[in-house]
Amino acid sequence: MFNTIGIVGLGLIGGSLGLAIKHKKLSKIIIGYDNNQENLDDALNLELIDIGANSYKSFSICDFVIVSVPPSQTAHVVIKLFEVLKENTIVIDVASIKKPIIDSIKNYIPKTIAYVPTHPIAGTENFGPKSAFRQLFDDKYFIITPINNISFAEKKVEEFAKTINMKVKYMDADKHDKVFAYVSHLPHAIAYSLVNLIRQKKEDDEAYGFIGGGFKDFTRIAKSNEKMWCDIFLLNQSNMINAIDEYIQNLLILKDAIKNNEEQELIQILKNIRLFKENLDV
Ligand SMILES: NC(=O)C1=CN([C@@H]2O[C@H](COP(=O)(O)OP(=O)(O)OC[C@H]3O[C@@H](n4cnc5c(N)ncnc54)[C@H](O)[C@@H]3O)[C@@H](O)[C@H]2O)C=CC1
Numbered sequence: 001m002f003n004t005i006g007i008v009g010l011g012l013i014g015g016s017l018g019l020a021i022k023h024k025k026l027s028k029i030i031i032g033y034d035n036n037q038e039n040l041d042d043a044l045n046l047e048l049i050d051i052g053a054n055s056y057k058s059f060s061i062c063d064f065v066i067v068s069v070p071p072s073q074t075a076h077v078v079i080k081l082f083e084v085l086k087e088n089t090i091v092i093d094v095a096s097i098k099k100p101i102i103d104s105i106k107n108y109i110p111k112t113i114a115y116v117p118t119h120p121i122a123g124t125e126n127f128g129p130k131s132a133f134r135q136l137f138d139d140k141y142f143i144i145t146p147i148n149n150i151s152f153a154e155k156k157v158e159e160f161a162k163t164i165n166m167k168v169k170y171m172d173a174d175k176h177d178k179v180f181a182y183v184s185h186l187p188h189a190i191a192y193s194l195v196n197l198i199r200q201k202k203e204d205d206e207a208y209g210f211i212g213g214g215f216k217d218f219t220r221i222a223k224s225n226e227k228m229w230c231d232i233f234l235l236n237q238s239n240m241i242n243a244i245d246e247y248i249q250n251l252l253i254l255k256d257a258i259k260n261n262e263e264q265e266l267i268q269i270l271k272n273i274r275l276f277k278e279n280l281d282v
């Protein structure tokens, strides 16, 4: 599908893409770069990529480049790549937040290069090259938030995603950021804050360490990379504030029903939620 694929940022997503690309033989060669030398060495040793680069110049031979660095670094890296890439190269980023990154990039896109913003809805709480695995993307959604029309480059990216077993959806970037504030960013904020509450409790009383499966299920994502989540929360600031406010309102409804001993109301609220969750395919 491509002659030379480049990957900048060789952690969970970049590294897993490297493995998936190799498995599907989507490129003759994969060049990788990471500004953390240990991560670059790990990526080479784990064979996530074929060749390690020591500057962006090495990417000038690529026809497809993936930027998989933390969200706050993404626009900077994409713009740097624009300076060295050859004509007709397609660049994608995979950051979890889209609109602010697109806004930082859109005025720098050369006429001869295609930039396609994307978000694979596939991940785990782990990070770094050692956490990469080839099956990460299987049967997961791959969202494309095109800058303008869906043209040749978007179609090529769609084909790429489908080849690594992903289900492609197109979405407006603003809409993406709003929706993901609720379904991904808020759950991470809630998991972090709940674990923090238990941390505070446990400081005074060891009994708060005897924790069951519900807490474990609910808080796995509180082990996620703080740098990445700090970037996402701040870049999606206004949507996050709305989502947190609405969540607090929902929690207060439960609090009031509990406080006022409203047994029937409480059962009805919980039942409605259970029925919705049972029909929700996740
Ligand atoms: N972790 C997840 O579950 C998902 C993450 N994403 C997005 O994928 C991107 C990468 O995330 P992960 O792979 O999870 O992070 P990660 O922390 O596992 O990997 C990021 C890599 O980028 C490198 N890096 C940082 N700044 C760099 C720079 N300026 N130049 C070159 N390399 C640089 C780091 O050294 C690290 O190896 C993020 O934008 C994130 O929003 C998207 C979907 C899921």
Ligand SMILES: O=C(O)C(=O)Cc1ccc(O)cc1
Pocket: 095, 096, 120, 121, 122, 123, 124, 125, 184, 221
């Ligand atoms: O670990 C999990 O369950 C996740 O939710 C991973 C995840 C993190 C960030 C994304 O943008 C997409 C997926």
